[in-house]
Amino acid sequence: DAGVIQSPRHEVTEMGQEVTLRCKPISGHNSLFWYRQTMMRGLELLIYFNNNVPIDDSGMPEDRFSAKMPNASFSTLKIQPSEPRDSAVYFCASSTRSSYNSPLHFGNGTRLTVT
Amino acid sequence: QKEVEQNSGPLSVPEGAIASLNCTYSDRVSQSFFWYRQYSGKSPELIMSIYSNGDKEDGRFTAQLNKASQYVSLLIRDSQPSDSATYLCAVTQGAQKLVFGQGTRLTINP
Numbered sequence: 001d002a003g004v005i006q007s008p009r010h011e012v013t014e015m016g017q018e019v020t021l022r023c024k025p026i027s028g029h030n031s032l033f034w035y036r037q038t039m040m041r042g043l044e045l046l047i048y049f050n051n052n053v054p055i056d057d058s059g060m061p062e063d064r065f066s067a068k069m070p071n072a073s074f075s076t077l078k079i080q081p082s083e084p085r086d087s088a089v090y091f092c093a094s095s096t097r098s099s100y101n102s103p104l105h106f107g108n109g110t111r112l113t114v115t
Numbered sequence: 116q117k118e119v120e121q122n123s124g125p126l127s128v129p130e131g132a133i134a135s136l137n138c139t140y141s142d143r144v145s146q147s148f149f150w151y152r153q154y155s156g157k158s159p160e161l162i163m164s165i166y167s168n169g170d171k172e173d174g175r176f177t178a179q180l181n182k183a184s185q186y187v188s189l190l191i192r193d194s195q196p197s198d199s200a201t202y203l204c205a206v207t208q209g210a211q212k213l214v215f216g217q218g219t220r221l222t223i224n225p
Contacts, residue, residue: 031211043159043203043215056212091158095211103149104205104213106158 002026004107006092012113018080021110023092024073033104034067034077035091043091049075082114118142119206121216130225134191138204138216141185148180149205150189153218159203163189194223 005024013019025032033048047057052069060067064083069075079086089109095102120139128134136150147166151159165171165178165187177190187206191198201218208214 033213035215042217045212045214048212050211102211103161103164104159106160109158 004092004094004105006090006107006110008110009108010111010113012115013082014115015083016081017114018078019082019086019112019114021077021090021092021112023075023077023107025075025092025094026105027073029094029096029105030072031095031102032069032075033093033095034075035093035106036088037091037109038088046077079112082112084114087112087114117216118208118214119204119216121202121204121219123217124220125222126219127222127224128194130194130196130223132194134194134198134221134223136189136191136202136204136219136221138187138189138206139185140187140204140206142206142208143182143185145206145208147207148178148187149213150176150178150187151203151205151215153201153203155200159215191221196223196225199223 007022031050034046035043037043046059047067049069067077089111091106091109093104093106095104118141150163152162153159163178165180168180171178175192179188199222201220203218204216205213
C-alpha cells in the first residue's frame with residue numbers, strides 16, 4: 001500500500017502565479033478530500049469527491065480555487081492567481097467508501113508559500 | 116460556536132502519567148468520532164475511532180463518547196515522550212464530511 005501521494009512537497013511562488021497541487025489516492029478508495037491547515041484556522045475541509053464527483057465544495061475560499069478529479073487515481077487543486085494568504089499546508093486524504101465511519105488516510109501534504 | 120472545540124494547550128504531562136484530552140462538538144446528529152495524532156511537520160494519522168456511547172480501549176489509548184453531552188475524550192495511559200504531538204478531534208457532519216478541531220498540543224516530560 002503506497003499511501004496517498006501528493007506532489008510537490010514544497011512549493012514557493014510569487015503572488016499572482018498559478019499553483020497546481022496534485023494527489024493520487026490509495027488504490028480502491030473512492031472518496032477524496034482536500035484540506036488546508038494553518039496555525040490560525042487549523043485543518044479546514046476545502047472540497048471532497050465521491051466516485052470522482054465533487055460533493056461539497058462549500059469550503060473552497062473563493063473563485064481563485066478550483067479542484068478536479070478526472071479519474072479515480074488523480075486529483076488536482078489549482079489556485080489562480082495565488083495570494084500570500086494562501087500560504088498553508090494542503091493535505092489530500094482518501095477513504096474506502098462513502099459512509100460515515102470511514103477514516104481518512106492523509107498524504108504527506110504540500111507546503112505552499114506565496115511571497 | 117465552533118463546530119468542534121478543543122483546548123489548544125499546551126498540555127504538559129509527566130512521563131508515566133495519564134494524559135486527558137477533551138473535545139466538544141455542536142452537531143447533535145454526528146455519528147462518528149475520531150482522534151488523530153499529528154507530529155510536527157507530519158500529516159495527521161488516525162489513532163482511535165468511536166461510534167457509540169461509552170468507552171473504547173486500544174492499548175494505552177481509551178476513547179470516551181457521551182452523545183447527550185456532545186463530548187468526546189481521549190485518555191493516554193502510561194504516557195511516553197513519543198506521545199508528544201498535537202491531537203486532533205474529528206467529527207462527521209452529514210454522511211461523510213469530517214470536521215476537525217484546532218487540536219491540543221501535548222508534551223510528555225521525561
